[in-house]
Amino acid sequence: MTTDNTSTSTDSATAPDTAAELRVQQLDPHSLLVDANVRHDTRADADLVASVRDLGVLVPIVAVRTADGRLRVRLGHRRTLAAIEAGRPTVPVVVTADETVGDAAEVERLVTQWAENEHRAGLTTAERVGVIAQLAAFGISPTQIAKRTRVKRGEVTAALAVAGSDLAQAATVRHDFLDLAQAATVAEFEDDPEAVKALVLAARGGQFDHTAQRLRDARAETAERARVADELRTAGMTVIDRPGYGDTATDLQRLTDTDGVQLTADNHAGCPGHAAYVTTLSGYVTPGAELPTSDDAGTLDDPEDSDEAGNQSQPVWRSWIGARYVCTDPAGHGHHDRWATSESDADRKKAAEMDEGEREAARAQRRDVIESNKAWASAETVRRTWLRALLTRKTAPKGSAAFLAAALAHDGTMVTGAGGNQLAAELLGCTETAGYGRSTALAGLVEQAGEARALTLALGQVLAGYEECTDRSDWRTVRPHTARYLRFLQSCGYTLAPVEQRACGEQPPPDAPPAEDEASGLDEPEAANAP
Secondary structure: OEEEOOOOOHHHOOOOOOHHHOEEEEEOHHHEEOOOOOOOOOOOOHHHHHHHHHHOOOOOEEEEEOOOOOEEEEEOHHHHHHHHHHOOOOEEEEEEEEOOOOHHHHHHHHHHHHHHHHOOOOOOHHHHHHHHHHHHHOOOOHHHHHHHHOOOHHHHHHHHHHHOOHHHHHHHHHOOOOOHHHHHHHHHOOOOHHHHHHHHHHHHHOOHHHHHHHHHHHHHHHHHHHHHHHHHHHOOOOEOOOOOOOOOOEEHHHEEOOOOOEOOOOOOOOOOOEEEEEEEEEEEEOOOOOOOOEOOOOOOEOHHHOOOOOOOOOOEEEEEEEEEEEEOOOOOOOOEEOOOOOHHHHHHHHHHOOOHHHHHHHHHHHHHHHHHHHHHHHHHHHHHHHHHHHOOOOOOOOOHHHHHHHHHHHHHHHHOOHHHHHHHHHHOOOOOOOOOOOOHHHHHHHHHOOHHHHHHHHHHHHHHHHHHHOOOOOOOOOOHHHHHHHHHHHHOOOOOOHHHHHHOOOOOOOOOOOOHHHHOOOOOHHHHHOO
């Protein structure tokens, strides 16, 4: 095949007699006929137009000569239209033959165009990582790589993160369904093979974002627990594991001294049984204030003490890692259980008298509560990230108007509260310092919005109202407003976490163990080269 850079019109083109005479001609794309194609929509997308504008048409267009001497495109309709839109003066064209007519010729055209469009494959994730890594090795900056490859900067960053991890690279080769963002998350957990296996399984099952957030939260919690325990030991405190059924260690909140005075971390410090364990604490705290290091008496805010007018000091419910103080042998050290005659204490004694099967059932129930509460917190992070992306749209998702009408009819007071208004401002990217009240920045967005965007803003405020009213206990009992909210998000493309499915009345199956072919090899970088 030869190249002719001088021809710019169809007049000089003659149909070749043999394949050996095929030559590439530079022709005006406006002169080409693009009317016969198997595609219903031949419009060029923005990325293709940008690529053609920057690099030109890289693969020659294939055409045939019509009876009246014009050229009709057989292969390359989108490239032709992209060149026209990009303003390219010429495109490379190969004229293969004179156009023939009749049923046989039409069948040949259809089969050829089918084959050209059907049997195409883009670069795999592993191949994309390889290209971007090689460009970086040539000294090209991530910004320039993004510009020249027409790839988003975030994807370039993700690819470079994958390139720096042998385990993540192996995962992209072995599991070609991983996208760049998912592979970058695998790189984030390369020191934890079990986490990597969980991520790969989640990517196949559609729960990747939720699984990744659970793993991040678990890692952060483990680090925070270790930090708190180290601080306690440095201060000379005895740190024990959380007491279980039948243990003598008792929280100080339950105990008094011989005079009936409530025991605290301060007045109990001299007791030989003084100790602490690290656990998750919850309570009302003032936003921006330092979190209490324990739930010792008097350290948590009371929401009833907040400013009734509403301001930034409004306490909010939070959970964090801290210490809970105990006496390891309260009876031996002369302490009294102030709840000794309560119904709850009677229940506690019954628990101690359980047989092993009952105790294991109680432990399983408690594990479910703990893990489900953590899962809800992780799902909230994923859900709110997804909401932020949803609310950047210029137009609201299909079904929004009907959802808004139902929300106002069923839950009008709930979804229009001040808390939801503030959360809506946050989700929509308002940067004002929010107090407890209506957002002036959000009101400004509404005033400037056109009709379509205004519907999205209205949707955002109602969704934020629902979101503000969710609670980590929603998974325990189906609440119609929570289920209505989550089901709408699901209809818009959000993937419900298993704990969110429970809030909608579903009972998702337990996590299955990794299949042998999926779990094997992920902790070995050389698996990328395995046969």
